[in-house]
Amino acid sequence: MSKKFGLFGGLLGLLAFAPLVFEDYGLGLMIGIVSYAILAQAWSLFSGPTRYISLATVAFYGVGAYVVAVLNEDLAYPLILLIAVGTGLVMSLAVGIATLRLAGVYFVIFSFGLAELVRQLITWYEVNVSGTLGRYIFLPFEARHIYWMLLVLAGVTFAIAWWIRNSRTGMALRVIGEDEDVASHVGINITRTKLLLFAISASLMTLVGAIQAPRWVYIEPSIVFNPTVSFLTVIMALLGGPHRLLGPICGVIPLFLLFEWLSANFPNHYSILLGGVFILIVFLLPKGVLEFVDRFRLGGAAK
Amino acid sequence: MLTTSLVIGLVLGGTYALAALGLTMQYGVSRIMNLAYGEFVIVAAFATFVLVSTLGLDPLLSLLLVGPAAFVISYAVYSVLMAPLVKRSRKGGNLEIDSILVTFGLLFLIQGILLVIFGADFQSYSYLNVAVDLFGVTIAANQVLAFGLATVLGIGLFLLIRFTRWGLILRAVAHRPDNAPLVAINVDRVAQLAFAFGGMLAAQAGVVISMFQTFTATAGVVFTMKALIVVIMGGVGNFLGALIAGLILGLVEAFVSAYLDPGLTLASTYLIFLVLLLWRPQGLFGKSVS
Amino acid sequence: MTVLLQTEDLTKRFGGLTAVRGVSFTLSFGEVVGLLGPNGSGKTTLLNMISGAHRATSGQINFEGHPIQNLRPDQISKQGIARTFQLVKVLPTMTVLENTICGLAFGSSRMWGAEAEGKAMEKLHQVGLADKAKQPAATLTYIDSKRLELARALAADPHLLLLDEWLSGLTPEELQEGIKLIKSIRDAGASILIVEHIMSAIRELCPRCIVMNAGEKIADGLTGDVLQQQDVIEAYLGAPHHA
Missing domain, CATH: 3.40.50.300 (P-loop containing nucleotide triphosphate hydrolases)
Structure with missing residues (x-):
């Protein structure tokens, strides 16, 4: 086990040197990959075992970015990050309490529209109350600083994922995913467990947005609440296998590079290709996404 | 102002109800959670826009063209995208999750196509844009017509479901999909027809909406959301419930936009949804589930 | 009494x-x-x-x-209080041992780790499933699934x-x-x-x-x-x- 830890730490350490090797474009790609690795991992943390498909990634991500945009000139940076996480946490608890007691489809629907709701609310607030729709971010960070912060967050995220997998909570989540009747009768508080995981997952997503925010310099709601972020996160996690610790990252690297290439070469048809690839992935996983997930969970032991 | 809001609310509510009827058909009967539903609404609006502005066609005629076309297209979409999912769901796949994911992809696909053809700007055409006096309220004639159409189509559908043999079959599949084959109902076929029919209703709602509202290529998500909320409010598979819930939602939006702020209409919709989920998750008119 | x-x-x-x-x-x-x-x-x-x-x-x-x-x-x-179900409910993708640990980890006993594993094995011995501990529960026969449910219910000494x-x-x-x-x-x-x-x-x-x-x-x-x-x-x- 300690060997694995050493390998993991060594890999992170090695990745930390990337800014010395890559030029701006390469480092931009690395930032994208690490961001999506965190998002996909955070998504899998909750949606993998519970099978509640969350389409709300960008709602939290965007809120994180916006908190930074609003507060960047007034408060110390660490405090801003803290407030960002707090906002994401409160939002996830409100959504979770309303929907997680119910069948998964209610959660999906709610998460589906959440980003649009938050975007419209912020737009309304900015137009009517604060009077400025766009905001500038003046923080003394270069690309490499953002990259390093994301790398640390990635390390934390993977550590959390590893810890949860091996903990009682991880087992509780798996039992809930398999059979809620059994889960409650062996003593698992189902709603509390789901809520906890959803909140952790959402807080991590919020942080990614907050850390990435200075990259934009100028922010407005339509930029940070881009629905393709939610969309990409879901496909990357699904393709890689949300149940395996390293699954999400396996999905992130090829798909991120593919979509990067698509958006560079077919900027006008990007959305069409995105949709097409997504549909293809769902169909290629032969017996349905969940069956695919389960087959791997059973591993070699299956008949 | 009060009567104005009331009338506008009914106009909006009528179209929401119409849109929601199609979705409840697709989700309640076919068991497909179609996240691209709003895109069908928007595509129909753009199709009407094209027919009106290039061929000079009357939007009412367009309704007769776009509706059946949407039926055929939805039928085909079901054959190509949904039928394989339904088939594999029998071998342990999960139809609900698979259909959510595939239609999520479809949403981006359709949106992308619309963006390429029409760009991201608001579109509209002028049709019957004359003021008429209705119960002392001055209102555009196109809105009156829209409400009339939504009512006629909605009531027509309601009668169809309530009193025809086909309606009985639909209700049977909606309530007891497992038992329907026992009375010789071909569930797969009914599901496909219901999906196509739902697509047709979406398109009709889109045509009606295009008569009095502006629309953009990216507006589909909001329509899907509103239709979903109406369906859940009314109780899944409950056609009358969807009708009433649609009207309620339209009225709430009209009043919020008149008395609070037009920018808060979606928020108010969501608030209703949240309260409903906490208070009566089975829907206003659904039966209680224990 | x-x-x-x-x-x-x-x-x-x-x-x-x-x-x-x-x-x-x-x-x-x-x-x-x-x-x-x-x-x-x-x-x-x-x-x-x-x-x-x-x-x-x-x-x-x-x-x-x-x-x-x-x-x-x-x-x-x-x-x-622990129970079994009329229609057997085992967790198919988890192993027999994991299924049993579920009965210990969350209820009245809240055991975890090696201690939980030992206790679970003890219960599997009691119902006669010890040799199948590492199999996924999906591979069990009907009677063995029932035994497993019993082991899970017994695990926490209800x-x-x-x-x-x-x-x-x-x-x-x-x-x-x-x-x-x-x-x-x-x-x-x-x-x-x-x-x-x-x-x-x-x-x-x-x-x-x-x-x-x-x-x-x-x-x-x-x-x-x-x-x-x-x-x-x-x-x-x-x-x-x-x-």
């Missing part, structure tokens, strides 16, 4: 249907009680109220002196065990094995409420039994006496026809 479980005037309605009507009974510490009755007589509903799966419409359930009728299943499990038709659907040989297994649990001093159809099993396992019909308790006493009672026989075989 100390009272372990006591229900008072317990009633459950589903819409217009009254599934259980005013049932009162007690179960003492260390006692094994059979609960029988024809299909639809309300046995499983009664069990579901005790385990928290259904909330009672009215009436009281006291367990070890505390009211539990308003608790959720997870809270009741923490009080020390103060009260609820068995919902655990013996049904077994072949005659398996039935004999099953009866032997439950006997061994009983003889170790467990308190058990057994819902069952199979008369012979009830006769062998339960000194006392309760009979339900149409939602009401119609008999409660020593098994031998109860099964002789006229109304019990009628409930099972139908009222005699008078020509």
